[in-house]
Amino acid sequence: xxxxxTSVLFALLCCVAVSAQDKYKVEIxxxxxxxNVDALGLPGTMTVSEVLRMLPEILNRPTQSIFENYDVQMNxxxxxxxxxxxxxxxxxxxxAEIVISEDPVTSYQTNGHGGSINFKLRSQKEGASGKVNMSxxxxxxxxxxxxxxxxxxxxxxxxxxxxxxxxxxxxxxxKMVTSPELSYSSDTTKQRVDYQMFRMYMKYTxxxxxxxxxxxxxTYSKEDYDYAHCQIGSPLIEQSAKDNSAxxxxxxxxxxxQFMHSKxxxxxxxxxxxxxNAMTFGSNRFYNMDNKVDNFSGKLDYKYTFVPRGKMxxxxxxxxxxxxxxxxxxxxxEEFNPGLGTIVKDADISGNSTYVSPYLKTEWAIGIMRxxxxxxxxxxxxxxxxxxxxxxxxxxxxxxxxxIAGFQVAPHHHVRFLANRSIRRPSNFQVYxxxxxxxxxxxxxxxxxxxxxxxxxxxGLDYITDHTSKQGDFFMLNVNASYIHVDGxxxxxxxxxxxxxxxxxxxxxxxxxxxxxxxxxxxxxxxxRLSVSFSGNIFNNNIVVKGIPDHYTYYSLAILPTLGFNxxxxxxxxxxxSSPVNTRDSELGQSSFVHLRVSKSWDNVVLSLQGFxxxxxxxxxxxxxxxxMFSIRRYLPYQAYxxxxxxxxx
Numbered sequence: 001x002x003x004x005x006t007s008v009l010f011a012l013l014c015c016v017a018v019s020a021q022d023k024y025k026v027e028i029x030x031x032x033x034x035x036n037v038d039a040l041g042l043p044g045t046m047t048v049s050e051v052l053r054m055l056p057e058i059l060n061r062p063t064q065s066i067f068e069n070y071d072v073q074m075n076x077x078x079x080x081x082x083x084x085x086x087x088x089x090x091x092x093x094x095x096a097e098i099v100i101s102e103d104p105v106t107s108y109q110t111n112g113h114g115g116s117i118n119f120k121l122r123s124q125k126e127g128a129s130g131k132v133n134m135s136x137x138x139x140x141x142x143x144x145x146x147x148x149x150x151x152x153x154x155x156x157x158x159x160x161x162x163x164x165x166x167x168x169x170x171x172x173x174x175k176m177v178t179s180p181e182l183s184y185s186s187d188t189t190k191q192r193v194d195y196q197m198f199r200m201y202m203k204y205t206x207x208x209x210x211x212x213x214x215x216x217x218x219t220y221s222k223e224d225y226d227y228a229h230c231q232i233g234s235p236l237i238e239q240s241a242k243d244n245s246a247x248x249x250x251x252x253x254x255x256x257x258q259f260m261h262s263k264x265x266x267x268x269x270x271x272x273x274x275x276x277n278a279m280t281f282g283s284n285r286f287y288n289m290d291n292k293v294d295n296f297s298g299k300l301d302y303k304y305t306f307v308p309r310g311k312m313x314x315x316x317x318x319x320x321x322x323x324x325x326x327x328x329x330x331x332x333x334e335e336f337n338p339g340l341g342t343i344v345k346d347a348d349i350s351g352n353s354t355y356v357s358p359y360l361k362t363e364w365a366i367g368i369m370r371x372x373x374x375x376x377x378x379x380x381x382x383x384x385x386x387x388x389x390x391x392x393x394x395x396x397x398x399x400x401x402x403x404i405a406g407f408q409v410a411p412h413h414h415v416r417f418l419a420n421r422s423i424r425r426p427s428n429f430q431v432y433x434x435x436x437x438x439x440x441x442x443x444x445x446x447x448x449x450x451x452x453x454x455x456x457x458x459x460g461l462d463y464i465t466d467h468t469s470k471q472g473d474f475f476m477l478n479v480n481a482s483y484i485h486v487d488g489x490x491x492x493x494x495x496x497x498x499x500x501x502x503x504x505x506x507x508x509x510x511x512x513x514x515x516x517x518x519x520x521x522x523x524x525x526x527x528x529r530l531s532v533s534f535s536g537n538i539f540n541n542n543i544v545v546k547g548i549p550d551h552y553t554y555y556s557l558a559i560l561p562t563l564g565f566n567x568x569x570x571x572x573x574x575x576x577x578s579s580p581v582n583t584r585d586s587e588l589g590q591s592s593f594v595h596l597r598v599s600k601s602w603d604n605v606v607l608s609l610q611g612f613x614x615x616x617x618x619x620x621x622x623x624x625x626x627x628x629m630f631s632i633r634r635y636l637p638y639q640a641y642x643x644x645x646x647x648x649x650x
Contacts, residue, residue, distance in 0.1 A: 035098040044093030045599045045608040045645060046572060048086070048119060073118040075201055077215040077252040078269065085197050085219055089145065089162055091133075091647075093606075096122040121158060121201065124149035133647040140641065141166045156203045164195035196220040209259075215252040221245065246275035262304040271295040292331040297324040297355075314365040324355035348387040351428050355380050370406040375399065380425065386434045394431060398423050398453060416462045418482075423453040426490065430508050451510040456486040474531075476524040486514035491545035512545035532561045550584040570599045577615075592616045608645040 072083040079086045102115040128150050135143040145162040196219070203213040225242040249272045256265040273293040280286050301320035308314060332349040359376035382394040400423055406416040432447035460482030467475045489512035520537040539554040556578040563571045577592040592615040599608040 032102075033098075033100045035100075037092055037095050037097060044091060045606055045647070046092050046597065047088055048090045048092065048095065049088045050572075050574065050595070050597075071116040073116050074199070075120055075203075075213065075215065076118055076254065077201075077213075078116075078250070079199075079217055085164075085195060086199075089143070089164075089197065090119065094122055094131075094147070095119050124151050124156070124158075126151050126153075129650060131647055131649045133645065135643060135645045137641045137643040141643075154205045158201040160197075160199050162195070162197045164193075164197070166191075166193040166195070190226045192224045194222045209257055211254075211256050213254045217248070217250045219246075219248040240280060242277070242279045244275070244277050246273070248273050261307065262302065265301045265303075266298070267300075268298040269296070271297075286335070288335045290331075290333045294331075295324065297322070299323070311367045312364065314363070316363050318361040319359070321356060321358040323357070324353065349384065349432065349434065350386075351382065351384040351432075353380065353382055353428070368408045370404075372402070372404040375401040378423070382428065382431050384428065384432060386432075389434065392431075392433050392449060394449065396425070396453060398455075412467060413465050414463070416460075418458070418460045420458040420460075422456050422458070424456070424490075425453045426451045426508070426510070430490065446507045448508045448510060451490075451508055452488050454486050454488050454490060454510075456484055456514075458482055458484045472528075474524065474526040476522070478522040479519070481517070481519040484514075484516040484518070486516070488512070489514045489543060489545060491543075509545055512543060514541065514543040516541050530561070530563050532559070534559055548584070552581050552583050553579075554581050555579050568601050572597045590616050604649040606645075606647050610643045610645070611641070612643075613640050 071078050072086060073079065074086065074090075097120040099118040099120065100115070101118070128148070130146070130148040133145045133147070135141075135145075137143075141164070143162060143164045145160065147160045148158075150157040198216075198218040200216045201213070202215075203211065205211045221244075223242070223244040226240075250269060252267070252269045254265065254267045256263060271293065272295075273291075275291045277289045277291075278287070299320065299322050301318065303316055303318040306312070306315035306317075355378070357376055357378045359374065361374040362372070364371045376399070378396075378398050378400065380396045382396075383391065384393075385391040400421055402418065402420040402422075404416065404418045406414065408414050426448075430447050430451055431449065433449045434447070460480065462478070462480035464476070464478040466477075488510050491509045491512050517540040518538065520535065522533065522535045524531070524533045526532070535558045537556050541552050541554070543550045556576065558574070558576040560572070560574045562573070573594070573596050575592075575594045578590060580590045594613045594615065595610070597608055597610040599606060601607075
């Protein structure tokens, strides 16, 4: 029984309208999916990232990852800049519930799009408990972790710490053509990375109606790269190096009080993120950048729930606001000597922003219908200053909203319609009116003071049907499609080499349109202990920037078979293929891989063997100027690996 429920998880994650069937332990409320992990039969040794890579947010967005579009949360708190480390080092055995929301007003998002994926931790037994885990990946990575839990009546405490040593072999090769300073070059790189990670969560419930919770995240990373750099086979710079370090700290506080028919919630969050990027190119070129982000943000939310009557099964109205205080700041110091005479760039940039976004949301369940309507008004201010320059200020105000109507047209047949208006704000980086050097791509970016948010409208339709035979075999089919039109698409235009900067630079543009058609299909079948799920996605993009059209079609295919031998053995295999993406200025090569995990458990000890096999490499071609005088080709070979995970619970 549990084995076919494994496939149901991925079906529910890959569709946007499904039935709320109690036997599957999955509840669907408009654009929110609430999944009970315990009832799904997934091996507890699987990491969260292994589940997330099957999501349509990954499969159906070639230019955006889930980390750019969604707020990843633990127990309702954003993990901030620790997203990637969190999902790759959190095991399903520690997660009780996954809540996926596509409503951005439920999180700390300030760009008006996306949503949140919240992982609720499993409740632990009374007293002290914990887990020790060691992950070893052949030749290139070692990751010890320690988890400690303590529960005492109204108080609970959770702490997790890890130290990750990553030592891969050669990671990529660059080939660059530019003029007149450098005609041809290639880079091969070796990388060394150290990560330190810590997270802590405490909850105190003094009464049945009150709850106070605190969360703390800390991530520190140090990256060292050694470069071999040459020109037409001859040494140009014998040794180049990059030394990066970054610290990410976030503290979150939440208080909620339950009234008879309503609930009041107040949240506050503080972030501190200093980082340093330093590069040397032989003896005559260098680049240093120090960056610090200091943020205080919060949220106030009041929800009133109506008493069911007649055909109304459920109804609620929520009013609230997200905000970011005046103290939010961004400090940046950079120095650059391109080694071309005496040109040196030395910049100190500071910026702060205020953000307030009141919102209103209502949800209703009446008969066979579920309805949701939300609206948000965003008020955002940029305040930026560079040393020895006039300060720059900019204000943007926008409405966003979403409407969803779901219908159970017949037993096991469900249809949902959605209409959504969202925006994507330009970052401080895109608004800066000063040129900023990008050391990774070796050219300048220059922000635009007139740039506005992208405005997008979306309509979508979904259908799903499922069937369970008397013998317990399970079948599900889901198809969905949506159309998105974007005005004010962000883009860049290449500007030829200038005497002011000595290098070409890219200027941001905001006068394009984009029409996107995306669709997906999922077929699931389960029999006995074997379950297999197939999913496919297609993403058709038509974009026009500065009157120049561009088009590409992207598709991906994924398969997930699982097999349970007995209560102590389990096997999970996933494979995915994504097509190449060819645009007017660049090409992203295809990627495909197979991932296998075999697990064996003995009471409190679990041992897993996993293997990752890439079936293709990825190459990126990027042309930065219309005359083709500046271009980069990056070749990134995927590396196969074998890993061993061993854990002991106490």
